[in-house]
Amino acid sequence: MAKTHVTMKVNGAEVEGLVEPRTLLVHFIRENLALTGTHIGCETTHCGACTIDIDGMSVKSCTMFAVQAQGSDIMTIEGVANADGSLSALQEGFRMMHGLQCGFCTPGMILRAQRLLKENPAPTEAEIRMGISGNFCRCTGYQNIVRAIQYAAAKINGVEFQEAAE
Amino acid sequence: MIPGPFSYHRPATVADAVKLLSSLGEEARPLAGGHSLVPMMKLRLATPEHLVDLHGVAALKGISRSGNAIVIGAMATQHELLASDEIGQSLPILHEIALLIADPQVRYRGTIGGNVANGDPGNDMPALMMTLGASYRLEGASGARDVAATEFYQGAYFTALEPGELLTSISVPVPPAGHGYAYEKLKRKVGDYATAAAAVVLTMADGKVATCAIGLTNLSETPLLATDAAKAVIGTSLDPATLKKAAEAAVAIMSPAADARGPVEYRKHVGGIMVMRALSRAAACAK
Numbered sequence: 001m002a003k004t005h006v007t008m009k010v011n012g013a014e015v016e017g018l019v020e021p022r023t024l025l026v027h028f029i030r031e032n033l034a035l036t037g038t039h040i041g042c043e044t045t046h047c048g049a050c051t052i053d054i055d056g057m058s059v060k061s062c063t064m065f066a067v068q069a070q071g072s073d074i075m076t077i078e079g080v081a082n083a084d085g086s087l088s089a090l091q092e093g094f095r096m097m098h099g100l101q102c103g104f105c106t107p108g109m110i111l112r113a114q115r116l117l118k119e120n121p122a123p124t125e126a127e128i129r130m131g132i133s134g135n136f137c138r139c140t141g142y143q144n145i146v147r148a149i150q151y152a153a154a155k156i157n158g159v160e161f162q163e164a165a166e
Numbered sequence: 167m168i169p170g171p172f173s174y175h176r177p178a179t180v181a182d183a184v185k186l187l188s189s190l191g192e193e194a195r196p197l198a199g200g201h202s203l204v205p206m207m208k209l210r211l212a213t214p215e216h217l218v219d220l221h222g223v224a225a226l227k228g229i230s231r232s233g234n235a236i237v238i239g240a241m242a243t244q245h246e247l248l249a250s251d252e253i254g255q256s257l258p259i260l261h262e263i264a265l266l267i268a269d270p271q272v273r274y275r276g277t278i279g280g281n282v283a284n285g286d287p288g289n290d291m292p293a294l295m296m297t298l299g300a301s302y303r304l305e306g307a308s309g310a311r312d313v314a315a316t317e318f319y320q321g322a323y324f325t326a327l328e329p330g331e332l333l334t335s336i337s338v339p340v341p342p343a344g345h346g347y348a349y350e351k352l353k354r355k356v357g358d359y360a361t362a363a364a365a366v367v368l369t370m371a372d373g374k375v376a377t378c379a380i381g382l383t384n385l386s387e388t389p390l391l392a393t394d395a396a397k398a399v400i401g402t403s404l405d406p407a408t409l410k411k412a413a414e415a416a417v418a419i420m421s422p423a424a425d426a427r428g429p430v431e432y433r434k435h436v437g438g439i440m441v442m443r444a445l446s447r448a449a450a451c452a453k
Binding site for chain 2: 001004020021022024027043044045048051057058059060062063064065067068112116130131133134135
């Protein structure tokens with residue numbers, strides 16, 4: 001099958017490559033660009049481990065072809081940290097609140113939570129839970145992931161993080 | 167999992183998309199959001215030789231009002247429906263249902279056109295479109311035609327779409343101001359397809375039901391319009407005996423499959439309960 005030339009912006013850098021039409025975006029990111037922070041979990045559009053940010057949307061990159069991302073602006077977990085290399089508010093939240101155990105779902109969780117907080121800077125707990133309903137975690141039971149996102153929201157909004165009473 | 171090889175086409179106009187679909191024949195499939203088709207391709211349950219990606223066709227986007235109808239482009243995503251004030255004001259039940267479809271990531275990509283055209287009995291929008299009296303614009307090489315949602319579904323994954331035809335937009339008559347609405351969907355988890363679901367749109371006058379339509383999701387090979395159940399509630403105040411009668415009339419036309427969501431008897435039983443709950447909630451929010 002003839003290959004197609006694609007160009008897109010990934011984490012601020014212009015990238016290009018030759019792909020078959022059937023090449024999934026997640027494979028292009030991991031194998032052509034060697035950005036392996038984006039994980040492949042279920043491969044059936046359920047688990048959200050491959051979630052990236054593309055043109056202002058959270059997308060499961062296993063369910064899109066690389067040719068469809070021609071000209072798009074993408075962020076993966078490798079582009080999340082602050083420009084000076086320090087942790088973003090969400091990364092810090094996941095660290096401080098123990099929002100991960102094995103870490104497999106974490107890149108997708110953080111990219112999804114980042115878009116959620118852009119659209120809704122002060123979400124309720126219920127809105128956070130609905131907002132990450134396309135991301136599966138098999139370790140934490142989600143409690144600490146929700147806290148991590150609450151921590152990040154507080155930090156971004158410049159207010160003190162207060163844990164809800166048990 | 168890697169899909170089989172295919173040729174990728176990205177037309178910029180409806181005319182070019184239709185031309186591609188009709189000239190490439192049955193081995194070509196239109197690609198909308200892709201969240202049903204791409205997983206099937208990865209499992210090699212679908213192996214189209216050509217994909218005609220509709221994302222480059224600007225004319226398929228957009229939500230607009232045309233007289234007393236809302237016209238929704240086939241490529242409008244569930245996310246765009248949720249963000250639309252026009253939909254929120256005129257067709258609030260569409261917001262309620264869009265929020266029950268899959269998860270946020272899928273809603274950014276998944277389109278209303280794909281949802282209604284795919285013919286998957288588990289999809290939520292088809293029963294609602296039947297309930298609202300919507301019609302679909304189908305465009306093919308020989309021109310365009312409008313098909314009522316109630317005439318569109320022929321079997322699981324079988325629809326009135328002819329080879330080479332594309333569903334380009336949906337026209338939904340706006341229900342009267344003050345109408346009541348509800349979609350009750352029983353599911354195993356957030357984002358799942360319905361075990362059983364019922365859509366109700368009704369109007370009330372002097373505490374009694376004046377008009378009513380009831381649609382059913384995933385309770386047969388196609389979405390169903392429960393006309394006898396709707397008739398049974400007209401002129402009543404939805405007392406418990408009437409609700410039971412309506413549920414029985416709806417259950418009588420259900421023929422769900424037995425699958426991981428439960429055996430036939432269970433799905434019919436909860437289907438009746440969804441009808442009763444949707445009727446009660448719709449009446450409570452009617453003005």
